[in-house]
Amino acid sequence: MSYFRAVDPFPLESPEQTRLAAFYAGLADGRLTTTRCTGCDRTAWPPRLFCPECGADGVEWVDLPREGTVHGFTVQETGLPAGFPAPRVFAIVTVGGHRIFTVLLDADPARVAVGQPVRFVPLAIDPDSKGNPRWLPAFTPSA
């Protein structure tokens, strides 16, 4: 694994490494957040540093709902990158009017369906090279 860490496929999430660190700090707290433009009130997904719609330079962090529905999905059975176990359910979920790309955890691949309700769960991943914990926004079937 130390060899593959040369290709660390995960985001750098700490405040020293990214200006989106607040998003990742939210995941660690069990919150799904994103940015809202203070100029035009549009909410973005994923979060971003400035609004390309109106060009205003201010954004603020807001919470997204924890519940969503499956917009589309596929089950990858083979050919996954090194370090990612199969089968893996990749999905686009609709949350608060945004489409979010994610993986469905603890989902029976045979029972996933478009329109299925899902809820947000933070997914712990490998720490970075300095030992900082890291998280990704994952989802799981609600029922």
Next chain:
Amino acid sequence: MRKVALVGAGVSKFGVRKASYRDLIWEAGKACFDAVPGVKPRDVEGLVVGSVMPERTAFQSHISSLAAEALGIRPGALSARTEHMCASGTVGIRYAYAFIAAGLADLVMVLGVEKLNQPSGDEAILNMGTGVDREWEAAFGLTAPPCFALAAQRHMAEYGTTEEQLALVGVKNHTHASKNPNAHFGKGATLDQVLCSRMISTPLRLFMCSPITDGAAAVVLASEDRARDLTDRPVWIRGTGQALDGFQLTSLHEDYAHWPALRRAAGAAYRMAGVTAADVDVAEVHDCFAIAELIAYEELGFCAKGEAGPFVAAGRSDYGGDVVVNPRGGLIGCGHPLGATGVAQAAEIFVQLRNEAGARQVPDAALGLTHNNSGMGEHVVMLYGREAA
């Protein structure tokens, strides 16, 4: 703008090659120079090299200069590398075209090269994650197959496209590849073989997917005067278009069976050439996965939206049909050495329009199209025409 033509083309053998990154450059460059005897390496004024991930696979940057030195080219007008994921090769051809059309060069080589099967199979797949958004997509383990699988799921749900229709793209392209000595695969495939091959990402099975391939391809572009000096059968660039809808999956059209960027790119190319889809005799389309070829039929205008499944099933994209799609075997049969693919597509159209394609010749091919994409949200289309008789 000045007219620009292809005057030479060559490809390496594609496959899991016992050959280095530089070996592949040598093979394609030599084959290309052999095809245009009037051009010596020192005559070439510019070189553009399409290559996606040599930093990861060959541990090498500064690619265009490396290739120029390997081939004996000393660029005086243009030297550049294009990295644009799977469309890198065609993006390189567009740069060379623009330079020549603008009068900044008269003779430019475009070479595409990729050595993907290195340093290991596991890592080759991991490397593919660099082509999607690392922070919001690749971190979850995403590579290309699930992206296109989402499109396939949607196309099946919306239009009734079947697994068998997807499989027929694999059958056609593996069969075409069996007539191409440079293809990755040479044995063809039956419908049963495709439908029984292992599942990659539902509903896409192995033989509906392009493999991880090493290979290179090269073409030489010339201004009108130089082209007429070099050959009596130049292949003219008639039109070109490129369009981007979005990079991340969640930025694309919410219905993944619709690829508006391809429609825009094709429209620009058709308008520039003054032709329509019905005029195209032979097309090299980006069948990285079978669903991509089906959606390309629709967005390129070969058939109506939603009718690609019946179109392939009726043989309308094969020899004897409306348009022959992927005569060299496509990405599924020929392989997909990323940066080389777009250049290899152009090389195939070059031999087809010169009636030099041998066992896979499309009869009387006069207008050829190439379609190269970088994910579902970005597309590049070129139109090529032979000299009027």
